[in-house]
Amino acid sequence: METRCLGKNTWPEVLGMDGDEAAKKIEIENENVDAIVVPVGYVVIMDFRCTGVWVWVDKHGIVTRVPKLG
Template sequence: MESHCLGKALWPELVGQKGNVAAAKIEKENPNVHAIVLPKGSPVTRDFRCDRVWVFINKHGLVVDPPQIT
């Protein structure tokens, strides 16, 4: 994780929460990021950006990995 990013960068407490609820909490706690909800296994870019958080969900819509700035 890059240390030059502003604000909170990791949300392990959101695992098991609904994806859309988690995304809203992430954006509230760190207004410098945009949380993007995707099904686990979705293709994503591998470039690092301080303004992006992938929120991976299972088939039930629940967060499966700790969201973090990536």
């Protein structure tokens, strides 16, 4: 069964941005998702959801991975 999520699903343009600002941008560009800022190394649930985006940040709060749905 194929899952199709609504709206934009990846945000390479926020790589290197402040995590909180990136999360705001993501939620504006896809109102169907909640962007959650997470420090690199934290353990998160790995199930796929169309409503969540992990925004991985370093110790300075800078986005280190391209955020995407899931």
